[in-house]
Amino acid sequence: MIKNFIDGEWVEGAEGGTFQSINPANTAEVVGVLSRAGKQDVDRAVGAARAAWQDWRRMPAPKRGEILFRAGEMLLRRKQELGELMTREMGKVIAEALGDVQEAIDMSFYMAGEGRRLAGETIPSELPDKDCKSVRVPIGVCGLITPWNFPLAIPAWKIMPALVSGNTVVFKPSSLTAVCAAKLVEILQQAGLPRGVLNLVHGSGEETGDYLASHPGIDGLSFTGSTAVGMRLAARCAEAGKKVSCEMGGKNAIIVMEDADLALAVEGAIWGGFGTSGQRCTAASRVVVQEGVYQPFLDRFVKAASALRLGNGLSPQVDVGPVVSEAQMKKIHGYIEIGKKEGAELLTGGKACRQGDCAQGYFIEPTIFAEVDPKMRIAQEEIFGPVVSVIRARDLEEAIAIVNGTPYGLVSSIYTQDVNRSAIAERDLETGIVYVNASTIGAEIHLPFGGTKRSGFGYREAGGRGGALDMFTKWKVIYRDFSGRLQKAQIDR
Numbered sequence: 451m452i453k454n455f456i457d458g459e460w461v462e463g464a465e466g467g468t469f470q471s472i473n474p475a476n477t478a479e480v481v482g483v484l485s486r487a488g489k490q491d492v493d494r495a496v497g498a499a500r501a502a503w504q505d506w507r508r509m510p511a512p513k514r515g516e517i518l519f520r521a522g523e524m525l526l527r528r529k530q531e532l533g534e535l536m537t538r539e540m541g542k543v544i545a546e547a548l549g550d551v552q553e554a555i556d557m558s559f560y561m562a563g564e565g566r567r568l569a570g571e572t573i574p575s576e577l578p579d580k581d582c583k584s585v586r587v588p589i590g591v592c593g594l595i596t597p598w599n600f601p602l603a604i605p606a607w608k609i610m611p612a613l614v615s616g617n618t619v620v621f622k623p624s625s626l627t628a629v630c631a632a633k634l635v636e637i638l639q640q641a642g643l644p645r646g647v648l649n650l651v652h653g654s655g656e657e658t659g660d661y662l663a664s665h666p667g668i669d670g671l672s673f674t675g676s677t678a679v680g681m682r683l684a685a686r687c688a689e690a691g692k693k694v695s696c697e698m699g700g701k702n703a704i705i706v707m708e709d710a711d712l713a714l715a716v717e718g719a720i721w722g723g724f725g726t727s728g729q730r731c732t733a734a735s736r737v738v739v740q741e742g743v744y745q746p747f748l749d750r751f752v753k754a755a756s757a758l759r760l761g762n763g764l765s766p767q768v769d770v771g772p773v774v775s776e777a778q779m780k781k782i783h784g785y786i787e788i789g790k791k792e793g794a795e796l797l798t799g800g801k802a803c804r805q806g807d808c809a810q811g812y813f814i815e816p817t818i819f820a821e822v823d824p825k826m827r828i829a830q831e832e833i834f835g836p837v838v839s840v841i842r843a844r845d846l847e848e849a850i851a852i853v854n855g856t857p858y859g860l861v862s863s864i865y866t867q868d869v870n871r872s873a874i875a876e877r878d879l880e881t882g883i884v885y886v887n888a889s890t891i892g893a894e895i896h897l898p899f900g901g902t903k904r905s906g907f908g909y910r911e912a913g914g915r916g917g918a919l920d921m922f923t924k925w926k927v928i929y930r931d932f933s934g935r936l937q938k939a940q941i942d943r
């Protein structure tokens with residue numbers, strides 16, 4: 451049984467109770483049995499994090515960074531093993547799982563380096579014999595709640611900057627990928643974190659996550675998950691005066707202009723639409739194609755999607771793994787039915803796959819709807835599965851309006867060879883991230899990550915200044931007067 455990690459020890463939940471983490475490619479395989487944390491355990495974890503905070507915040511930041519550096523090295527050494535575990539636990543194909551581990555490695559090293567930066571400013575005073583500076587200070591105890599689609603990368607996006615900034619942490623990973631999460635915590639422990647600095651509690655979002663997010667003992671919350679949950683948690687944090695970063699849903703789109711390199715655009719749409727079986731907040735679930743290339747694009751896109759091989763992601767021949775759970779599978783099927791009823795044309799996919807390698811898992815064929823009206827529910831709501839809507843547009847202006855016409859604003863992309871069109875798209879697309887001649891996925895860890903509108907609320911993730919460091923630190927401004935007399939700003943002139 452995999453336990454909770456509280457105050458430097460692996461412990462069973464006080465109320466008992468366990469849950470299983472299952473391989474979605476083969477539901478007969480139990481990847482791990484987890485001990486569920488109840489309210490008492492969350493209380494203890496928050497208490498331990500609070501107690502550990504004073505010493506941790508006073509440890510020189512470069513020393514904190516060295517611990518992260520060691521964790522990064524351990525992740526690197528164990529990359530293959532962790533990638534395979536991830537594929538077994540949530541299904542993404544091995545190449546992508548290794549990329550996920552790499553993202554955690556990158557973030558560990560990047561934030562380890564921040565230990566030697568974390569810079570503020572020194573600014574001249576308007577008065578003699580007085581100096582002024584701004585310094586970054588940690589916010590305190592952080593609650594971190596992470597999803598299942600990036601089992602190591604997203605926890606690392608939150609844990610590494612939180613720790614290097616001098617915060618202590620209570621981490622609640624998705625119950626669907628709790629085994630991967632426990633490995634990350636184990637590695638950080640082995641890398642030398644003092645007790646109580648990082649605590650791990652297992653359980654469902656509704657119980658453990660909700661309780662942690664509204665706990666009076668935390669000073670900040672970083673959450674990645676659905677918009678409905680994120681906005682609810684953000685409202686509570688605002689009420690309690692806590693810092694908050696919520697990364698939520700997306701309805702990302704790729705624009706394909708008539709002058710685009712079509713082969714490249716098709717590859718980008720396949721990667722964006724069906725990578726991680728469409729289960730990314732950055733997935734390209736809409737492709738908006740200009741009239742003149744609509745049909746040729748669609749023909750190639752459908753052909754490429756139907757050639758994708760479904761199966762267990764551990765096999766290097768497999769392109770698309772399962773979706774994560776039965777509940778997700780039902781939800782995605784529900785949307786496929788909605789798309790049909792709305793009158794969109796189902797061109798490929800649309801069904802579960804239960805043959806051969808797929809017999810024991812949650813597999814859905816890569817699905818493309820064409821002739822989708824931008825107002826249809828399949829073009830407005832996040833499906834989080836391998837379902838792409840193709841929409842026609844007359845020109846760039848209409849394409850941009852379609853892309854901007856949802857409640858979300860995480861990622862958009864444009865394929866064009868025309869520098870002016872690219873510039874207009876960069877200016878007018880209202881998403882937090884815009885790609886040119888690249889798909890909607892592939893954000894790099896050293897830039898701020900996040901969206902506008904219902905996709906993101908509060909501070910951005912990842913990145914340094916302008917991103918995660920702004921979430922996990924607050925500014926303190928220090929004026930030091932060494933004149934030995936009372937000096938009055940604004941008045942002594």
Ligand code: UN1
Pocket residue numbers: 553599600729730731732733890891892893894
């Ligand atoms: C997410 O989908 O929740 O750009 C994060 C990307 C990844 C991160 C995705 N680097 O798709």
